[in-house]
Amino acid sequence: MTILVVVEHDRGVLADASREALTAGRHLATTTATPLDALTIGAAADAMVAELGRFGVSTVHQAHHDVLADYGPEAWGAVVAAAVEQLSASVVVAAGTDRGNEVMAWAAARLDVPFAANCTVTTPGEEDEKMAVTRVRWGGSLLEEATLTGAVRLLTMAHHAVDAAPAEEPGRATAVSMTVELDDSVSHSIVRGRVERVAGVTLATAPVVVGGGRGVGSADGFAPLEELAGLLGGVVGCSRAVTNNGWRNHTDQVGQTGTRIAPTVYLACGISGAIQHWVGAMAAKNIVAINIDPEANMVSKAGYAVIGDLHAVVPAIATEIRRRRGT
Amino acid sequence: MRILVCVKRVPAPGARINLTADAQAIDTAHLGFTTSPHEECAVEAAVQLVEGHGGEATVLTLGPVEAEEQLRYAVSVGMTAAVLLPIDGADWDPQRTAAAITEVVRRLEAADGPFDLILFGNESADAGNFQVGIRVAHALGRPMVNGAKGIAISEGAVHVRREADAGQETYELPLPAAVGVKEGINLPRYPTMKGRLASKRVEVERMEPDAETGGLRMVRLQRPAERASTTVILGRGPDAAPAVVDLLDELGVLA
The missing domain is CATH 3.40.50.1220 (TPP-binding domain)
Structure with missing residues (x-):
C-alpha cells in the first residue's frame, strides 16, 4: 500500500502546485502510517529526486515510454492507472491544475474509481476505503464536504489550499524506473505542436x-x-x-x-x-x-x-x- | 456530420450564493438558471461546425425536467435535436452521470448512427468535478482533450488548440472523438426569431437514465469564511484622484 503523488514539472523544475500536493499527500501518509511515493512522467525527472525526498517521498517512480516524450492526457492518465495497479496505491494526489485534473479524470475513468477535484481538506476516514474531503465549488465561492469511497481514491488539491512545506525530517528518496505498457490508442491525444508564449506582462502575472x-x-x-x-x-x-x-x-x-x-x-x-x-x-x-x-x-x-x-x-x-x- | 453536445443547467448567482436550510443545495428561490458557460460555447461551436460542414447537432442534458428550458434555448441558437435524461432531486455524482450519459449515447448511436464528435464543457460552473466528459469518452473508446480554445475539422480529424502555462498546445484527434470546450472559444450568438420558433416546435426526446451510484458523495455545502473587510472610501468623484495616487505610491506600483 502506498499514497502516490503525481508530480508535474517543467524540464525538471517541480511545479509549485505539485509541492502543495506533496505536502497534502505527506499529511495523509503520516496520519495513516503509509509510505509516500511520487510518480514522474517522461524525461528530465532526475533533477527532482532530492527535492522530492525533502518533501517526505521515499520512492520516486519514473515512468518512461516513447509515447511520453510530450504531454498527452490519455497517455498520462494511463500511466497513473498503471502505477496505481503496480504499486497498490490506496490514494493518489495530484495538483488541481488544468493538467492535474485532466490526467486524474482519465486515470479515474480507466480504473473506474472515484475522483474528487480541487480539494482543500482531506481527512483519512475511520473506515478503510472511505475518506472525507472538502472541495471547491463555484470557483471557490462555495465549499462541498464530501466522502470519497473506493479501494482507490483519486483527488487533486486546489491551488493555494495548503502551504507547501518540506518534511520536518527530510529523507532521501530513491528513484526507480517504471515500465508501463501503453496501448496505441492513447497516442491519439498527444500534443502535436506548441506556440511558446511571448515574454511580457500577462493578465495572470501583471502587478x-x-x-x-x-x-x-x-x-x-x-x-x-x-x-x-x-x-x-x-x-x-x-x-x-x-x-x-x-x-x-x-x-x-x-x-x-x-x-x-x-x-x-x-x-x-x-x-x-x-x-x-x-x-x-x-x-x-x-x-x-x-x-x-x-x-x-x-x-x-x-x-x-x-x-x-x-x-x-x-x-x-x-x-x-x-x-x-x-x- | 453528427455532433452531440452535453450541457448542464446551473443556477445563475449574482453577488452572493445562499444555501438552503439543510445546506444540501443552493437556495434558488430568487435565482434564474442558465446553461453552464463553457457548455454554452460548446453549443455555439457545434452550430458553427454544422454550418461549415453540414449535418446535425443534438443537445443532451441530464437534469431536472426544468432543464428542458436549456435544451430549447440550445435549439433556438441552432441545435437540431434535443434529448433530456430526467432525474429527480439532487445532482447525480460524476461517475453515475457519466455512466448514464454513456448508456444513452450508445442507444442514440444504435438508432441513428455514430456521432463524429461529442462536445462537453471543460467543467460545470456549479459542481466543477472536471471528469464527466472524460469518463464518457473513455467508456466509448474515443480520444478526448479538455480546455479547447479553438476547434476545426478536416480530413477525418478534429484539430484542437488550447492554452497552457507555457503557451498554446495543438492536438489532432481522429474522429470519432470528444472535446471539452472552454469559454472564449467563440462568442455565443443570440437566438433569432426563426430559432425561437424552432425551439418551440422541437420535440424534446426523453430517455430514462439508469446507472449505479459512484464513490463521491456530497455531505453538505458550506460557505467559506469571508475576508472581513471594511472598505476605506478614498473619496467621491474625480477629486479622489490624489488619494488614489497616494495609495498606489504607498503600495509601490507607481514608480
Missing part, C-alpha cells in the same frame, strides 16, 4: 490590473483604462458582461471562466462584483473599486473604493500621475 465592467459602457470606453494601465505598467482586464457584449476579447476576461489574477493592485472600474467575476479577482492583494453605486458588491468587498463615475475618475487618476511625474 497592476485595471478592470472594466458593464459600467464602462462601450469598447471605446476602455481607452482611459488602457491609458491608466499603461502609466502603471499594468494590463486591462474585464468582466464577463464586457466579453458578452463584444467590447473586449475573452483573453481579457477576469473570472471563474476567464483568468484568475493576483496583482498587487486591482482597480475595478464599473464592476458590480458578481460571483463569476469575484472568484477571478479575489486573489488580488489590494482592490480599489471605482463605482457610482456605493452598495455595489465590489465596493463592499474591496479594501478601498472611490464612489463616482469611472469616466471622470479614471482620467483624473491618470492626470494626477502625470502631474506628479511632470510628464
Whole structure:
C-alpha cells in the first residue's frame, strides 16, 4: 500500500502546485502510517529526486515510454492507472491544475474509481476505503464536504489550499524506473505542436490590473483604462458582461471562466462584483473599486473604493500621475 | 456530420450564493438558471461546425425536467435535436452521470448512427468535478482533450488548440472523438426569431437514465469564511484622484 503523488514539472523544475500536493499527500501518509511515493512522467525527472525526498517521498517512480516524450492526457492518465495497479496505491494526489485534473479524470475513468477535484481538506476516514474531503465549488465561492469511497481514491488539491512545506525530517528518496505498457490508442491525444508564449506582462502575472465592467459602457470606453494601465505598467482586464457584449476579447476576461489574477493592485472600474467575476479577482492583494453605486458588491468587498463615475475618475487618476511625474 | 453536445443547467448567482436550510443545495428561490458557460460555447461551436460542414447537432442534458428550458434555448441558437435524461432531486455524482450519459449515447448511436464528435464543457460552473466528459469518452473508446480554445475539422480529424502555462498546445484527434470546450472559444450568438420558433416546435426526446451510484458523495455545502473587510472610501468623484495616487505610491506600483 502506498499514497502516490503525481508530480508535474517543467524540464525538471517541480511545479509549485505539485509541492502543495506533496505536502497534502505527506499529511495523509503520516496520519495513516503509509509510505509516500511520487510518480514522474517522461524525461528530465532526475533533477527532482532530492527535492522530492525533502518533501517526505521515499520512492520516486519514473515512468518512461516513447509515447511520453510530450504531454498527452490519455497517455498520462494511463500511466497513473498503471502505477496505481503496480504499486497498490490506496490514494493518489495530484495538483488541481488544468493538467492535474485532466490526467486524474482519465486515470479515474480507466480504473473506474472515484475522483474528487480541487480539494482543500482531506481527512483519512475511520473506515478503510472511505475518506472525507472538502472541495471547491463555484470557483471557490462555495465549499462541498464530501466522502470519497473506493479501494482507490483519486483527488487533486486546489491551488493555494495548503502551504507547501518540506518534511520536518527530510529523507532521501530513491528513484526507480517504471515500465508501463501503453496501448496505441492513447497516442491519439498527444500534443502535436506548441506556440511558446511571448515574454511580457500577462493578465495572470501583471502587478497592476485595471478592470472594466458593464459600467464602462462601450469598447471605446476602455481607452482611459488602457491609458491608466499603461502609466502603471499594468494590463486591462474585464468582466464577463464586457466579453458578452463584444467590447473586449475573452483573453481579457477576469473570472471563474476567464483568468484568475493576483496583482498587487486591482482597480475595478464599473464592476458590480458578481460571483463569476469575484472568484477571478479575489486573489488580488489590494482592490480599489471605482463605482457610482456605493452598495455595489465590489465596493463592499474591496479594501478601498472611490464612489463616482469611472469616466471622470479614471482620467483624473491618470492626470494626477502625470502631474506628479511632470510628464 | 453528427455532433452531440452535453450541457448542464446551473443556477445563475449574482453577488452572493445562499444555501438552503439543510445546506444540501443552493437556495434558488430568487435565482434564474442558465446553461453552464463553457457548455454554452460548446453549443455555439457545434452550430458553427454544422454550418461549415453540414449535418446535425443534438443537445443532451441530464437534469431536472426544468432543464428542458436549456435544451430549447440550445435549439433556438441552432441545435437540431434535443434529448433530456430526467432525474429527480439532487445532482447525480460524476461517475453515475457519466455512466448514464454513456448508456444513452450508445442507444442514440444504435438508432441513428455514430456521432463524429461529442462536445462537453471543460467543467460545470456549479459542481466543477472536471471528469464527466472524460469518463464518457473513455467508456466509448474515443480520444478526448479538455480546455479547447479553438476547434476545426478536416480530413477525418478534429484539430484542437488550447492554452497552457507555457503557451498554446495543438492536438489532432481522429474522429470519432470528444472535446471539452472552454469559454472564449467563440462568442455565443443570440437566438433569432426563426430559432425561437424552432425551439418551440422541437420535440424534446426523453430517455430514462439508469446507472449505479459512484464513490463521491456530497455531505453538505458550506460557505467559506469571508475576508472581513471594511472598505476605506478614498473619496467621491474625480477629486479622489490624489488619494488614489497616494495609495498606489504607498503600495509601490507607481514608480
